[in-house]
Amino acid sequence: MDPTNREPEEYDRSDEDAGRRRQSRDPLTPEYGHQARTVQLISGDFVLTVNPVDGSEIEPCRPGARPAAPLRHTAAERTERERATAPPVPPGPPGPPLPLLERQEERERLVRLLARGRSVRVTGPAGSGRTALLNAVGDDCADLAPDGVVRLSGYKRTTTDLLYGLFEAVYRASLYRPDREGLLALVHGIGAVVVLDDLEIGGTALQELLDATPECAFLFGTTPDVAAPTADSGIEEVFLAGLGRSSSIELLERVVERTLTDEEANWAGDLWFESEGLPLRFVQAGALLRQRDQLRTDPEAFDGYDDEAADAPFGKPGPADVPLPSLGEGAAPAALLASRVSEAARDTLRFAVALGGELPHQAHLPALVGDTHADAALGELFLCGLLSPAGPRYRLAAGVLAQLEASGYGADAAAHALTAAQHYAWWSGHPSVTPERAVAEADAVLASMTLLVPGDQAGRTSAAVLLARSAAPAFAAGLQWGAWEKVLRTGQEAARIAGEVAEEAYFHHELGVLALCAGNLDRARAELETSIGMRGALADKAGAVAGRRALALVADRSGGPVPGGRAPSGELVPTARHEEPAPPPGGVPAAMPLFPRQTEEQPTLVSRQGVPAARAAHVLGGRAAVFRGARRNMVAVGAGALLAAVLGTVVTLGATSGSEDPEGRNVTTEQSADEDDSESGLSADEPTDDASGGGEPGGPPAPGTSGRATPSGSETPSPGTSGPDASPTSGAPSSGSPSSRPTSGDPSSTGKPTKPTPTRPTPTETTTEPSPTETTTEPSPSETTTEPETSNSASGPAESATASATTTGSGPESSDGPPVA
Numbered sequence: 001m002d003p004t005n006r007e008p009e010e011y012d013r014s015d016e017d018a019g020r021r022r023q024s025r026d027p028l029t030p031e032y033g034h035q036a037r038t039v040q041l042i043s044g045d046f047v048l049t050v051n052p053v054d055g056s057e058i059e060p061c062r063p064g065a066r067p068a069a070p071l072r073h074t075a076a077e078r079t080e081r082e083r084a085t086a087p088p089v090p091p092g093p094p095g096p097p098l099p100l101l102e103r104q105e106e107r108e109r110l111v112r113l114l115a116r117g118r119s120v121r122v123t124g125p126a127g128s129g130r131t132a133l134l135n136a137v138g139d140d141c142a143d144l145a146p147d148g149v150v151r152l153s154g155y156k157r158t159t160t161d162l163l164y165g166l167f168e169a170v171y172r173a174s175l176y177r178p179d180r181e182g183l184l185a186l187v188h189g190i191g192a193v194v195v196l197d198d199l200e201i202g203g204t205a206l207q208e209l210l211d212a213t214p215e216c217a218f219l220f221g222t223t224p225d226v227a228a229p230t231a232d233s234g235i236e237e238v239f240l241a242g243l244g245r246s247s248s249i250e251l252l253e254r255v256v257e258r259t260l261t262d263e264e265a266n267w268a269g270d271l272w273f274e275s276e277g278l279p280l281r282f283v284q285a286g287a288l289l290r291q292r293d294q295l296r297t298d299p300e301a302f303d304g305y306d307d308e309a310a311d312a313p314f315g316k317p318g319p320a321d322v323p324l325p326s327l328g329e330g331a332a333p334a335a336l337l338a339s340r341v342s343e344a345a346r347d348t349l350r351f352a353v354a355l356g357g358e359l360p361h362q363a364h365l366p367a368l369v370g371d372t373h374a375d376a377a378l379g380e381l382f383l384c385g386l387l388s389p390a391g392p393r394y395r396l397a398a399g400v401l402a403q404l405e406a407s408g409y410g411a412d413a414a415a416h417a418l419t420a421a422q423h424y425a426w427w428s429g430h431p432s433v434t435p436e437r438a439v440a441e442a443d444a445v446l447a448s449m450t451l452l453v454p455g456d457q458a459g460r461t462s463a464a465v466l467l468a469r470s471a472a473p474a475f476a477a478g479l480q481w482g483a484w485e486k487v488l489r490t491g492q493e494a495a496r497i498a499g500e501v502a503e504e505a506y507f508h509h510e511l512g513v514l515a516l517c518a519g520n521l522d523r524a525r526a527e528l529e530t531s532i533g534m535r536g537a538l539a540d541k542a543g544a545v546a547g548r549r550a551l552a553l554v555a556d557r558s559g560g561p562v563p564g565g566r567a568p569s570g571e572l573v574p575t576a577r578h579e580e581p582a583p584p585p586g587g588v589p590a591a592m593p594l595f596p597r598q599t600e601e602q603p604t605l606v607s608r609q610g611v612p613a614a615r616a617a618h619v620l621g622g623r624a625a626v627f628r629g630a631r632r633n634m635v636a637v638g639a640g641a642l643l644a645a646v647l648g649t650v651v652t653l654g655a656t657s658g659s660e661d662p663e664g665r666n667v668t669t670e671q672s673a674d675e676d677d678s679e680s681g682l683s684a685d686e687p688t689d690d691a692s693g694g695g696e697p698g699g700p701p702a703p704g705t706s707g708r709a710t711p712s713g714s715e716t717p718s719p720g721t722s723g724p725d726a727s728p729t730s731g732a733p734s735s736g737s738p739s740s741r742p743t744s745g746d747p748s749s750t751g752k753p754t755k756p757t758p759t760r761p762t763p764t765e766t767t768t769e770p771s772p773t774e775t776t777t778e779p780s781p782s783e784t785t786t787e788p789e790t791s792n793s794a795s796g797p798a799e800s801a802t803a804s805a806t807t808t809g810s811g812p813e814s815s816d817g818p819p820v821a
Helices: 016-025 031-035 075-085 104-115 130-140 159-170 180-187 204-212 245-256 262-275 279-297 327-331 334-339 343-354 365-370 374-383 400-406 413-428 435-440 442-450 460-477 481-498 501-518 521-537 541-558 613-628 632-660 675-680 797-804
Strands: 039-043 046-050 057-060 120-123 149-153 193-197 217-222 236-239 387-390 393-396
Touching: 039 460, 046 460, 046 501, 057 501, 057 541, 075 149, 104 120, 104 130, 104 217, 104 236, 120 130, 130 193, 130 217, 149 159, 159 180, 159 204, 159 481, 245 262, 245 279, 262 279, 262 327, 279 327, 279 334, 334 343, 334 400, 343 365, 343 374, 343 393, 343 400, 343 413, 365 374, 365 413, 374 387, 393 400, 393 442, 413 442, 413 460, 435 442, 435 460, 442 460, 442 481, 460 481, 460 501, 481 501, 501 521, 501 541, 521 541
Parallel strands: 120 217, 120 236, 149 193, 193 217
Antiparallel strands: 039 046, 046 057, 387 393
16 A cells, blocks of 8 residues: 555556556645655566665566676767766856866876776875876777776775776666676676776775776776775876976966966965965965956955955955955965855855765755755856865865864754755655666765764754655665665664664664675674564564565575574474574483383483474574563463473373283282181281282282283273272382382283282182172182282293292281282
């Protein structure tokens, strides 16, 4: 469902007319709702759907949906792309063309080195004319390489950013971003002269760039504070110094477009000594002389001059009384130059100072400044030498930021950054803004967020969260994932400070998807698990589902089960990850029973059947880790119930284990005798006299045998014939005595205690045990009561019955001692 419209989706989301109709139903819908745009692109072997609402969705790319091998740009396409990526031409009258003075020797040397395939690093201080030299050499090398000349900016760019920038400059691949292996394979065959200005990497990072592009010749431009390349890199070094005195004065005359007076020439000589001949200082000095000429001819040439020059050392100038700037003003002319530009241009400088030197595109200046003609301020500032190109945009020239901050232009930096953040949040989410346009403003967007993240005032961190929420999908769709990661991390920190849990969960989800695309599975798992936990607490079902899908893909790539899902055997795999040793292959031994067993059996092993040992180890390890989770109490109750069931089973088995004895148990001292035993020396109040407690040979077995056939062929009586006065046994023999050991092979034994029963002399006769309501027939005087011993033989029930038939009972031996075998 459309997040800005709760009605059913009767139109396709991608239909612009339908979207316009849905928006027209609610005129108060904020512009943030326009973000419900999805862009589908391919990253490596993944299909990534950038979803600004619930989070990006990622899935494996089907074989038929994989893009074809990217093709190289043609010469015409390279020219068009270079024109599109160049800084915009400042509005207003163009400035005078400036020559490249004292650089001809370096220019020819650089062309020769590049023609031989060598890479060169041009090192010079800021303002030494390094960019102008690189542009001239790039024009001279247009026909040297098969892929032409590629111009890149290294300002705030890493090695990965530069490799992807090189790929995009050479190959035509819309909405396709290769993975690391595919990228290296593609850039390995690029043959171009790469002009890379404002380089900020060195050492091993620079060597990685060179190793990935062996067929390219690089022309680097950097400052002396950047780390040097490795010793075995093979990069040639060219150092730039300042211009000579005569060349500096010539450059100043080119900027002013007239010949200098003697006074101005002497002032220029002093400036050359102070600035060490940096060309930028003479461009700015020429702008000061131009302003002085305009003031001498027209005192009202600068409308805002009175407001900014109240504290000027020379006061308000007259028609012909405009002195030359001082030497200090010539060496640091930013404040004086800014005081003589229009009010819109000064407001533009305030925004640039608030953004750390980044200048918004000229199309944003009218909305930021509040002046419909504020876009012309870019031309004013560029002619004054206060701006320098940086890739497809402009930023403050070297040293200008510090000079303006010292003059008070950064007093309201936080307020200006907040205004810029609110503007970019609306602009980046507007449907008319393409991802390419949003990417071009990435540095300004990030700079506006940086000042708001500490959140020392209310509302600033929320504005940073809103900007990150709006710009992140645009950066992802624009394939500038270095900026995407930066804005996600800044937005996540801002959401944490502001307490916006839902937005923080979104940023964690996007960081997990980004890590998955980059192949960092551990980071992806951590970010996605954090996002799923937050969204589960918020009952965000749609977001949690998107996170689980991505987490399942992480588990599939890492080869393990999905945390929070189910293993192939059906076991629930907990979310927490905890490593424990694997159980033995046969299972986990059960706890020892509370009562001793009466049989010599092996301990019972409790284990799951059909689960591999490795899977069982993982399940048990995860199950143990659940006790630290939110479901600790529920799992503890379940474990207690399981333990009680196991112990109950063990106790039951121990109580009934005597049923396996072949011919009954011994009669205990507390067991009552039948009335038939009174004539043989037994009474209801006396214990039995024989420790064996068995019946007569050939007689019926002990009660409780469930009517099974005896060895003599007779049928045993039903259980329960011991009478109502029978009590539990208390004097059972120890398990180590011979009489307590079972006789194997007797199918009729049940192991329950029995009492002596009267039998006939003939072994083949059987006597039926009377029920509790019947009267037992008394034996004749000639009959004797026999009590067979328990046989320890393993020869079977037949031999045991024959051996016991020869044993007759005598008087009771002892009722206090243990039974004698």
